[in-house]
Amino acid sequence: MSRYADATWGTPVGRRERVVDVLVVGAGPAGLSAAARLAAAGAVRVEVLEREPVAGGVPVHCDHPGFGLRARGLRPVTGPEYARRLAGAAVRAGASLRTGVTATGWAGPRVLDTTGPGGLERITARAVVLATGARDRPRAARLVPGTRPAGVLTAGELQRAVYGYGRQVGRRAVVAGGGPVAAHAVAALRRAGAVVAALATGEPGPGPRTAGAGAPVLAGAVVTELLGRGRLSGVRLRHPDGRETLVRCDTVVFTGDWIPDHELARTAGAALDPATRGPAVDGSFRTSLPGVFAAGNALRGIERAAVAAAEGRAVAGAVLARLAGAAPPWPAGGTPPVRVAAPFRWVVPNRLGGTPGRFLLRPDRPLTDPVVVARQDGRTLARWSPRGTFGPHRSLALPGGWADAADPAGGPVLLAAD
């Protein structure tokens, strides 16, 4: 396959060719925050492409409070309101925000082909920011066996259906997966008038506190089979003690397991991080491709919207440095990777280099007051003892300064629990 798939289609018949300074792909919290800061810095043409008809990303479909910039002293708002604020800020700063336009592939380094109702374009940029977000792994990707009935959703589809379209989804549902989104899925189901028969977290730990909302939490239970023809009639569960039960339901919602939407990163040929499945980035959110940056949930699956927005602001600084010619050059052979060992799942950023503000480290299972150590080539670089409980849905944030102690020509850095 051609690295630049659409280039194989030869001359761009009917494609309008345009040039911008920065092309941001994806108008979620990361992309909009990046665009706002880039545009506010002035003198750059910043364009944001959003394939959906409405800008804002996942928060658009999260009609519950809790979004916002508490750290900046603002009152938390609902997802849609948060999305409107971010989009408004980007546009007011001077960014061009184009919804309903899809980046379909690369025609060259930092050259993207797009499709929209206004026609086809080929946009050349001095820098590209991939802020394409993440998605729930759907049922098939989890290899859950059984029939293929209607009534099998992801949390993302559920929230769009309920909050975006006011649709009913079913009468009796099981939510499969843990974390805060599972709790939001329970709320969305209840909003749509469904009874939530069970929340099977499928992972260790107590799971979210949704019992008060009327959904029994089955901690550690895994959906092992879907039943029913035409419409789902039930799911089989395996409990941590090995017991199997059958729960009658007409709807099952999968969540708690995310994958970055990394298609553009991959088709560009950017190196991926094996743990996050997103593009590997250094402390300045630089991918392995010169002038191509990535930020937000496209890097690793989900963090809170405010985290993605902060990364958007941070990537803007790195992009501006590149545009000013002030950024350090892309190292030819790449920089050493930052890897994780059990009980950690991934870390972002995951390459040395750049100016990391912090490292987000995601555990695989609940950890209370862990001790984390960073080592390279047998040498201990840093040690932390963060207080609190972290887990599969809550990252530790490690301050970034320690990376200066690493040898940029050395081997991989390993983050592990001590």
Add this chain to the structure above:
Amino acid sequence: MTGGTAAGAYGGSGAPTGAYGGTDGTAAGAGAPAGVYGGRGPDRDAPAGAAGGRVTRAGALPAEPYDVVVVGAGVVGTAIARELARYSPRAALVDAAPDVGEGTSKANTAILHTGFDAVPGSLEARLVRDGARRLAGYAAEAGIPVEPVGALLIAWDEEQLAALPRLAAKAVANEYHAARPLTAAELYAREPHLGPGALGALHVPGESVICPWTTPLAYATQAVRAGTDLHLNCAVRAVRATPDGHRLATCRGVLTARHLVNAAGLGADELDRLLGIEDFTVTPRRGQLVVYDRLARGLVRHILLPVPTALGKGVLVAPTVFGNVLLGPTAEDLTDRTATGSTAEGLARLREQGARILPELMDEEVTAVYAGLRAATERDDYRITARPDLRYVTAGGIRSTGLTASMAIAAHVVELLAGTGLATGTPRELPEVRMPALGEASERPYRNAGLIAADPAYGTIVCHCERVTRGEVRDACAATVPPATPDGLRRRTRARNGRCQGFACGPAVQELFERYTGVRR
């Protein structure tokens, strides 16, 4: 599932062109220059006037007798209906399901075979060989996605390596002369991502991949446009002989037919028995398959076939016309004719075998898992038989090669029907059919500047993973044989067929489906 949609609300003669209005306009039907999309205008533009048959999914059935009724609207039944339509009988195609191609035809390995490994001299060998030639030509004409990628039969041990010359000789016996042996080095040069340990291969350049969904839809579309009625949600419960032929009791009432064709697939033996015929028993053979994300497409160039040995058939890895990679099938003999579920054991076994064939594939995301049932019988060949006394033809025991052989089976069945007294005469040209450009190798609407300029709905992508536009969804819903369910829409457009499985587009596609078909679920 169709929620009481009135008969006649769909269909050729009733296609509601222009009924939608609004911002979508009807540009594709009225304003778009014919010939932009797919060369001959979109499906909905085709003449569907007085000559067209009806597509019904509910309501009463016509009282007047048909010359021929074909039972079963899978790839074989639709092909028969299409072939019959060339002779202009009053014909109907009926199926218990709400759509064409809802059984075995929608869940197979989607390969257009050469027939190189059939049993020489068998009916199957002849019809696969003839059918492959016919379907390749038809696919080019009708715009059915096909990619001539070729196949490699890969030997992983000495026994399989020793079997390759026999398979090459068998290919020659089947009049296929292009198969060539490859050394291990030649094999790895062709398939650099292949797992270690392969000893050699037989290259069969004539094997292709094809769209299994578009094929029966194209046949049915053409048959309906030529005047054949298509009655769906129409299960045949009993058949009684009458002096004039057959009286079929269906779940929607009575149909009468002078001649009857059994293309009922997994139910073919049961339909035979309704006529008092005991010829074979269908043993459903389940095949589970795993579909990998399109980002895996670069890992494989050919259809990678296993070498059949005494120990079993093994599984294949193949690209699809949509740019995915397929792994499967299992082969499990069952008794339940509805057991189209996947199993943990089946999937584990597939992944174990896939990991050997194409190790990097295991790191890719799975887009879909499905299982289909092949209509195997106790016989080793097709069972296509005519009963002139009953004016009845059965096309049974059509297993995994049915897609490839469909047009040849159809020609054979129509010949047999003539032998049962059906007046055929000189065939006529059928109305042209041009199917939507679904294949990755075709010029899809989302990258067709002229089409988008004529109608911006083709620039409005609604399913992002598969790049399906609102214009395509609209066209599919207004087509001669429209979808009855969102799943039917998926098979016509690819909408929701991608890696997110509806995470991003599910509700939007559902809304469009309801808006354009009027079907609420």
